[in-house]
Amino acid sequence: MLNASFTVDPSFRVGEVDPRLYGSFVEHMGRCVYTGIYEPGHPSADADGFRTDTADLVRELGVPIVRYPGGNFVSGYRWEDGIGPRDERPTRLDLAWRSIETNQVGVQEFAKWAAGVGVEPMMAVNLGTRGIDAARSLVEFCNLPGGTYWSDLRGGDPYGVKVWCLGNEMDGPWQIGHKTASEYARLAHETGKAMRLVDPTIELVACGSSHLSMPTFGEWERTVLTETYDVADYISMHAYYQQRGDDRDSFLAAAAGMDRFIDAVVSTADHVRAVGRHSKKMNISFDEWNVWYQSRFAGERNLTIEETPRLIEDVYSVTDAVVVGNLLISLLRHADRVKIACLAQLVNVIAPIMTEPGGPAWRQPSFHPIALTAKHGHGTVLRVEPTAPMYDTEEQGEQPLLDAVAVQGPSGVTIFAVNRSQTEPMAVDVDLRSLTSLTSATHTALSDDDPDAINTMDEPERVTTRRLDDPKLDGGRLQAVLPALSWNMIQVS
Numbered sequence: 001m002l003n004a005s006f007t008v009d010p011s012f013r014v015g016e017v018d019p020r021l022y023g024s025f026v027e028h029m030g031r032c033v034y035t036g037i038y039e040p041g042h043p044s045a046d047a048d049g050f051r052t053d054t055a056d057l058v059r060e061l062g063v064p065i066v067r068y069p070g071g072n073f074v075s076g077y078r079w080e081d082g083i084g085p086r087d088e089r090p091t092r093l094d095l096a097w098r099s100i101e102t103n104q105v106g107v108q109e110f111a112k113w114a115a116g117v118g119v120e121p122m123m124a125v126n127l128g129t130r131g132i133d134a135a136r137s138l139v140e141f142c143n144l145p146g147g148t149y150w151s152d153l154r155g156g157d158p159y160g161v162k163v164w165c166l167g168n169e170m171d172g173p174w175q176i177g178h179k180t181a182s183e184y185a186r187l188a189h190e191t192g193k194a195m196r197l198v199d200p201t202i203e204l205v206a207c208g209s210s211h212l213s214m215p216t217f218g219e220w221e222r223t224v225l226t227e228t229y230d231v232a233d234y235i236s237m238h239a240y241y242q243q244r245g246d247d248r249d250s251f252l253a254a255a256a257g258m259d260r261f262i263d264a265v266v267s268t269a270d271h272v273r274a275v276g277r278h279s280k281k282m283n284i285s286f287d288e289w290n291v292w293y294q295s296r297f298a299g300e301r302n303l304t305i306e307e308t309p310r311l312i313e314d315v316y317s318v319t320d321a322v323v324v325g326n327l328l329i330s331l332l333r334h335a336d337r338v339k340i341a342c343l344a345q346l347v348n349v350i351a352p353i354m355t356e357p358g359g360p361a362w363r364q365p366s367f368h369p370i371a372l373t374a375k376h377g378h379g380t381v382l383r384v385e386p387t388a389p390m391y392d393t394e395e396q397g398e399q400p401l402l403d404a405v406a407v408q409g410p411s412g413v414t415i416f417a418v419n420r421s422q423t424e425p426m427a428v429d430v431d432l433r434s435l436t437s438l439t440s441a442t443h444t445a446l447s448d449d450d451p452d453a454i455n456t457m458d459e460p461e462r463v464t465t466r467r468l469d470d471p472k473l474d475g476g477r478l479q480a481v482l483p484a485l486s487w488n489m490i491q492v493s
Helices: 052-061 072-076 107-117 133-144 149-154 180-197 219-227 250-252 253-276 318-335 367-376
Strands: 002-007 013-018 023-025 063-069 092-094 099-102 120-123 164-166 204-205 234-241 283-290 338-344 353-355 360-364 380-382 390-393 399-400 402-409 412-419 426-431 441-446 466-468 472-474 477-482 486-492
Touching: 002 402, 023 283, 023 472, 052 353, 052 360, 052 367, 052 426, 063 107, 063 338, 063 367, 072 380, 092 318, 107 426, 133 164, 133 250, 149 441, 164 180, 180 204, 219 234, 219 253, 219 283, 219 353, 234 253, 234 338, 250 318, 250 390, 253 283, 253 318, 253 390, 283 318, 318 367, 318 402, 318 412, 318 426, 318 441, 318 486, 412 426, 441 472, 441 477, 477 486
Parallel strands: 002 426, 023 063, 023 338, 063 120, 120 164, 164 204, 204 234, 234 283, 283 338
Antiparallel strands: 013 380, 092 099, 353 360, 380 402, 390 399, 402 412, 412 486, 426 477, 441 466, 441 486, 472 477
């Protein structure tokens, strides 16, 4: 058995967890909206056509904020197509995913769905094919109480959308309306300024790089933030991870790559702050992240134009779930700067929730670490520095077999930990002597004898979490055993 140790001390404070760290993402892509959250005629559909079985799982998942309507989709989207009487809405060709968009779900329907499941909407505006006028009109439609053309057209109470994305992945050549950093920065600045004139209370997210390996990474952030620092509240980050070939060791250490990416963006933002003599710190909206097997996706140009295609419906395994749980540990570790994060996506498309048209909805293995972290990972993040066996990876270099973080709440401490060893359990000794009021502990884990086990429509509970023997807690020291290749939650109260 492997052995590891670390100390949990309230002096090792990182920052407070913003609940929006546990957000998600609904894009008009594949079956995320249609037959995902919305399916009139489904046995569970409500009066508005939304699936209540999906809604129940969204509530269980615990996401507080959901980004909408894209994603690549937003860069060719006319939001006005999705309002008013449904039988008068145009059917459009979506070039981002080469799909037929019926516009039966738009801003009005999404806002009502979000309110029904108890999530905050996070809207993105089109800075690909459109710009200032469409964006400020959308803020007026969503947030102004009434007395103007767009707000009166909405009818009813305002939606109160607080967080707005100034476009999506505008650095990417694949993006409709792709721009250089300077072109995007000027447009984002002027668009944000106009949006704030409509509603001064909104928060704005400027586009960062689409991923770490973009050739413009770093310089893009510097250029964009230099222009938008006074108008933006966040710079965005996007990252997806996958196992490449047989290299599971590197995949299990993906969180180390996320750590480096966040640190690099923070460094760039702080450089711009220093040069510009700015007082505020620029925080991060990590508004797309997940495990995505992009090597299995043939690419947008190879798609056949159709309505509601089955796109990138990755089926996740125990191993994938452990990595997702570890990526959440990385986000928590940076809670001082990462204030918003959106798992992409919520339903069917690289998602923790799967549905079948006319059939059931079920949880993928990755659902469980997300739901439990979102439920119990609130309070003050405490940094831990494990002493653990190391192992070599091709992509991430030498990494520890144990990764962990602690969150201190009003009733105790919750430890989230991952054992990256594929073969050996790990005995962990935790020094809690600085927290003298803690007297009991419980241990929940996600692991399986088959690391490739999955959940399916016919076997939806094949992979789930299980309660292990309570850890030993004596004299301020906690001892627990983490199964091989496992995600773990230890609650000490």
